[in-house]
Amino acid sequence: MAVQSLAKGVNHSPRKVSVVATLVRGRTVADALVILEHTPRRTSLAVIKAIKSAAANADYNHHYRPDTLRITEITVTPGRRQKRYRPVARGMAHPFQHRSSHIKVVVDGEIRQPKKPAAAAKKTVAPAPVTTDKESK
Numbered sequence: 752m753a754v755q756s757l758a759k760g761v762n763h764s765p766r767k768v769s770v771v772a773t774l775v776r777g778r779t780v781a782d783a784l785v786i787l788e789h790t791p792r793r794t795s796l797a798v799i800k801a802i803k804s805a806a807a808n809a810d811y812n813h814h815y816r817p818d819t820l821r822i823t824e825i826t827v828t829p830g831r832r833q834k835r836y837r838p839v840a841r842g843m844a845h846p847f848q849h850r851s852s853h854i855k856v857v858v859d860g861e862i863r864q865p866k867k868p869a870a871a872a873k874k875t876v877a878p879a880p881v882t883t884d885k886e887s888k
Contacts, residue, residue: 752813752859753823753824753857753858753859754805754808754809754812754813754815754857754858754859755805755808755855755856755857755858756801756802756804756805756808756855756856757801757853757854757855757856758797758800758801758804758853758854758855758856759830759853760830760831760851760853761794761797761830761851761852761853761854762849762851763793763794763797763850763851763852764850764852765827765828765829765830765850765852767792767794768794768797768798768827768852768854769827770792770794771787771790771792771794771795771798772798772825772826772827772854774786774787774790775787775798775802775822775825776822776824776825777821777822777823778821778822779820779821779822780802780805780806780817780820780821780822780858781818783802783822784799784802784803787799787802797854798825798854801825801854801855801856802822802825802856802858804856805822805856805857805858806820806858809858809860813862814862814863814864815858815859815860815861815862815863816860816861816862816863817860819860819861820858820859820860821858821859821860822856822857822858823857823858823859824855824856824857825854825855825856825857826854826855827852827853827854827855828852828853828855829850829851829852829853830850830851830852830853831851832848832849832850832851833848833849833851834846834847834848835847835848835849
């Protein structure tokens, strides 16, 4: 069973994000993070966050071993577009669009055995101390 993470509404063009995503497709999570930390592109930060989120989901929610995680799928799809206008010469305005993207990262690896809860120590109930109310009388 693969574990996924989805980063929606990333404020970068899908075309620019997909260039960075192709660098790490099919690699281990540790290798991918090293590659992306040394990639001189602004979109690599968003891809790093998505990969770290998928790794954390696999580790904490699904009990995968973190050192065996591999990126099986990473896809970048277009998100919402915000329509804006930019002033140009002679009092005119030209339209343009702020593009966003969605990053989906799927990781898979080896499942570890979940830790068993500690054995509950038998609690011995001590008898309640007996008090006399001589002082209150």
